[in-house]
Amino acid sequence: MYQFNYERPKTLADAEALLGKADDPKILAGGQTLIPTLKQRLAMPSDVIDIGGIKDLDFIRAEGDAIMIGAATRHATVAQSADVKKHNPALAALAGGIGDPAVRHMGTIGGSIANNDPAADYPAACLGLDAKIHTTKRLIEADEFFKGMFETALQDGEIIKEVTFPHPEKAAYMKFRNPASRYAMVGVFVSRGPWGVRVAVTGAGQNGVFRVNDMEEALSKNWSPEAVAGIKVPATGLNSDLHGSAEYRAHLVTVMAKRAVAAAG
Amino acid sequence: MPVVSMTVNGKPASADVEARTLLVQFIREQLGLTGTHVGCDTSQCGACVVHVDGRAVKSCTMLAAQAEGAEVLTIEGLAKNGELHPVQAAFREHHGLQCGFCTPGMIMTAIDMIRRNPGLDEETVREELEGNICRCTGYHNIVKAILAASQEMR
């Protein structure tokens, strides 16, 4: 790791001020992505601003027809939350399936979506549940947030504060794990709710998470695994690597979508 | 250089360290507690697992500064008055170790999973061991030891 200056602000206002002052700062949340990156010297920030000490960013609230989750809330906390389990069990299960217990004790929802790894799980939940991402500057719709591999709509110095998930009527996430890393080879999140039907796919796309419109239309007419069984996504634009070809991933999208609809009931 | 202070195995510990110091370096190099191992240094193997405020974390994937003010428990803090912790005793009894390199992390992970899962079953143990790798691949006896300890501690 290169040298950096470390700060652990107690409030969001202090964090914003520190980010504004520093040359080339990086936000640190759970560190489960950033610390391995720093250790490999793939990043060289002048300042690391640790938001892990900001109490206001660590909460889960069920209000009206939505759940609000603070950006620095750990995966394990979301997985175990009685409110999330009650109103959005698919989201609780997704959080409980990220990495391993030690990773879930540190990793946060804000860090996961800010990083936008093309194989990460939370981006699929955000896109698949029409989530709203609240930052220190604005509200960003999930549809506008994920811009490509490791790219988001976030600007310099912008901190995610909260993610709001409206309650779905039905939802499920099915992940086909890479047997070694346990990240998604393909993960499909399906939901039905006030927003209609959504099908979001992670792990497969070269540009990260994406929606499958044909499947959404078919499921709007007929919510059943059979409705998506015949729908194939094109292999162009999908990842091809030693773990699986683009064609294989395209096939998995259909299989996981069918399983997700079946699981959602 | 920031001064980092925390409680390790019940005792106050404090040192002037570079910001980039990892928690595992602080524990091994500053405090000389070398029971916590570094197997991979890439967040995969779990040999470095310790408890921070009661929760299992990979100490190679956390800065010492992030543990400021925290209660840290390492493998050295488990035995009380010369008596092994029930999970340590179960690893010995059930031959849960071969070379022993992964053992400190396995035991810290096991204690955390037993705390969170009353009525552990074999499937859950195997699932929960996702982040701990044993190069000697002695998983059967590790699982046996954890199940036995969870019975004992009930």
Ligand SMILES: Cc1cc2nc3c(=O)[nH]c(=O)nc-3n(C[C@H](O)[C@H](O)[C@H](O)COP(=O)(O)OP(=O)(O)OC[C@H]3O[C@@H](n4cnc5c(N)ncnc54)[C@H](O)[C@@H]3O)c2cc1C
């Ligand atoms: C062994 C292992 C297995 C894993 N398996 C999975 C898996 O199966 N599925 C999965 O989805 N993930 C997996 N992860 C990644 C894990 O979920 C990380 O926790 C997550 O990607 C990043 O969250 P973090 O809080 O640790 O963020 P950090 O590492 O602290 O930060 C990541 C990035 O986000 C930025 N950032 C953090 N918080 C904010 C914020 N509030 N506002 C703006 N920017 C912010 C940081 O500047 C940094 O660029 C795994 C990680 C490890 C080490």
Ligand code: FES
């Ligand atoms: S040394 Fe920390 S996970 Fe391997």
Ligand code: FES
């Ligand atoms: S006992 Fe040798 S690595 Fe596990």
